[in-house]
Amino acid sequence: MRLRADGLVVRYSALGAPALDGVSLDVPGGALYAVIGPNGSGKSTLMRALLGLAPLSGGRVLLDERPADDWSRRDVARSVGAVPQAESFAFPLTTREMVEMGRYPHLGPLAPPTEADHAAVDRALEACDVAGLAERDVTTLSGGELQRARLARALAQEPRALVLDEPTASLDVRHVMEILELLRASADAGMTILLITHGLETVAQFADRLLLLSRGRVAAEGTAAEVIREDVLREVYEWPISVQPDPATKTPRVTPMRRDAR
């Protein structure tokens, strides 16, 4: 599935600077595309704009070459799985119940889930290694378990694309790498993945291309070597940063430096 945005403009208030100001991207099927940038640079707004939650003052979104406005919400949900940055649970819920919610766009209002629905849920639980936690209350899961369970919910949608907002936030090294390996494998199997993240160097190992946002605009776009550059990052993050090629991974290694030691 191809995700495309042309010149997106989003304004939350009439007066202030736009949250997104002319952002374009083009993610072909089977690509893992990362969106990076400082806090408040518009990453989450970009996700909301792509999926019809942020009102567009300009530009357009194309899903598989068709304008997003022509898609019903349900059709989008059948094709694109999305996990926002944070969720809170109003009532107790088991992991399986939460993952089953991923089947919502495939179900009628009252018809019970079919064998195919249960199979999709089981596959998603397995893929994210949370099958053993299926009957646990989600509020008792650790941060890493919950992130994997939320990803399982998106996979249970059996989508052709995933849009994920910091799915590796607050995870330890192993869990970060496990999720990124899972996403890379999914992309290699044909899934389109748009990944919002702060993990500059880990994502550099996995992403086909990166988009660097700064104050609602595109500061750089391209391969890891083209985007993860000392001059670019220093300007966007307004911090002394050193970028060196890592001898082990051959991808850029990013080191923020103490200002007083400069």
Add this chain to the structure above:
Amino acid sequence: MSRWALGVALALALVAAVILGVRFGSVALSTGEVVDVLLGGGGAVERDIVLGLRLPRVLLAGLVGGGLALAGVTFQAVLRNPLAEPYILGISGGASVATVIVLSLGWAAAGSWLMPVAAFVGAVSAIAVVFRVATATGRAMDVRVLLLAGVVVAAFFTACIMFVLAISPARTVQSAVLWMMGSLAAANWTSVATAALYTIPAGTVLMGLARPLNLMAIGDETAHYLGADVEGVKRAALLLAALVTAAGVAVAGVIGFVGLVVPHGVRLLIGSDHRALIPLAFLAGATFLMLADLAARVALAPTEIPVGVVTAFVGVPLFLVLLRRSLAPRSESK
């Protein structure tokens, strides 16, 4: 507990509550006498007691109790807050102001349809005001602000009612006060039909919203990404909850805390899946209010306690426990 087991248990409890409610009162009847009457036999006195007084009263308690439980479930799902309830949010107050005005103007005689319509207008106005205040802090409603808004709005409605009563004839005041405390004493077959006409269709439509209401438990943004029409579902669910609350207030006055106690208990037993929660909360609410009304009638017989007092005695302690729990510091899941 499986939802089917609870369904069977509640259905049996409901039947038992109907039998108890019809048997006991100022004059106790045997189960045999009740069954005789229901099968078309029995003496004239028994027939009057069962068919004229107790059966409509018990059925009205069931419809109003079930409806209030449905309204509670709906407000809790939409507001993502287990403390939400039509009485606590001031929605019942809004409905009762409109009804008292109709009563004091002497329009109640114009037709039983007018009271629920007036109550509905009042309930929707109350929702509008409470939400406007509660969302002032941003889209994510703070439970404290929401409850405070409900309390203040309810206080205002009480003042409105006092004002209307102050300028009304004494006869109206007496009936209005009894009714404000919540009472099923005025039940008749017309009020049963009125309650059924509003509650059962609204409950059926709410059943159709069960899946999207489930998604809202994890948040509006996720529900949208899963394909739900979040704003549309919210609007429809709130209007239906207002309609059911209004029908209950119009026929039985203000009865608090049913919408808090019943959904909480059912959730503890079977979880928060609204496909099961909505019908089971209706059954449990019906049974709960039938039993509460029975207690109100027989506890200090021949004096009758307002049924709203009984539900408050059960509901307030539970509310305080839940409030403490909800305000206690806890790790926000991320």
